Amino acid sequence: MTGGGVPALRVEGLKKTYGNGLLALDGVSLEVEAGRFFGLLGPNGAGKTTLINSVVSLARPDSGKVTVFGKDAFAEYKEARRMIGVSPQEINLDKFLTVEESLLYHAGYYGVEKKKAKERAEELLERFALIDKRKARTSTLSGGMKRRVMFARALVHDPKVLFLDEPTAGVDVELRYSLWRYIRELNRGGMTILLTTHYLEEAEELCEEIALINGGRIAAQGTKDDLKEEYGARNVEEVYLRVVGHDVA
């Protein structure tokens, strides 16, 4: 750990059991330094989405502590959540709103002043090539367009930490590369980014630091280079397979 400064995200001993008795997080502890590009990798059902949801109280953890830039995610949820942007794994756009309204209403939910929200929405519509679609209802968009609206929505209140839960699933090559470019730029501008993905080359390309989660536990964590060295691997994919890939042919 390089230490110094408050971490963007600090998770300590997080446990989550779902209503049906399934233990999805089994004491997860994790620290993401401010300004990092952080990858959270793991097989289907490992607990990645549950971890993200627990931070924003969409899942209710049984126990554990979460802080976002030093703010307790539960006791000081207003301050904590204002700093977080989430682009969820599943599309969840309000079907009664147009593309532009999706951004403006979201900004409003986060308390962003109208004028500022308008400016920011304009920039993001431009950025994600959604200007032509601004007046279209979200339900009339293609899957990739919906994804783009969700990225823009996650960013419109200027979060300090961005959670991207499988942002590139079902997205065409061009959008993938332009998204990579954009989030890298945001990261260089100081935004902390936590990305989950099943495309290991994506993690290889973007992330400085990686945590591998398996069966609700952190199985390995470190910078990309440290992990490769530790597991004698040439790339992230090999690290991944060594850590969690026992039953992968």
Place this chain on the structure above:
Amino acid sequence: MTLLESAFNRSFRTLLGREILRFVRVWTQTLIPPLLTSLLYVVVFGVALGGRIREVDGVPYLQYILPGVALMSLITGAYMNTSTSVFDAKRERYIDDILISPMSDAQIALAYTLGGTLRGLIVGVGVFVVGMPFAGASVVNPVMLLLIAVTVAFTFSALGAVVGVVAARIDHVTFMTNVVIQPLAFLGGVFYSADMLPPALRVATLFNPIFYMVDAARYATLRASDTNPYPTLAIVAALAALAFAGAWWAINRGPNLRY
């Protein structure tokens, strides 16, 4: 910042604005049909049957039923608005965007509830105003009537929020309308005075919350009432508080909202 300012902050106002935008955007489904249905009641029960039942409690029949008919559409409008809005938001998960925002659960519950309250009021007032020339009535105590209307709409809107959260399928939402709310409204003394009922049914009516609401509305409009209005008003206010507590619970702890 005062408590009031922080409770009704921009986040809250935005969600309330969204709720209003929703029912206005689909006004042909949310505002027009209840007006038409209620006008049919006025025509069928007031104009056609009114010749046979000339007066109830010394009041012309159409005048007698109008406050209750308006209240029935207010109740269904408020309930339907919030239950379907919350249910849709939950089913398509766009409620997540609101649940993870810096809004408190009480603010979320209140914004949804007030959205439905407003829709109920628009429909209820609409029916009343449209029916008034036919009934030839005037309102004896408009302030009390408005107060009752707001409280009743609020109650059923909050109830709608609870059902919207708890319902696993859309039929649960409509079940409540068809099997609970509509029958209670019909048996709530809209079309007759409780005195006209046989004793057993009259006693049963006393357990119907809508009976008190209709009765209070009629009292405020005509002062022709089955019961003294002040205990009734207290009951209506208590039900509103209870329903809102339910809505708050639903947003905070309700099944399938936060896992």
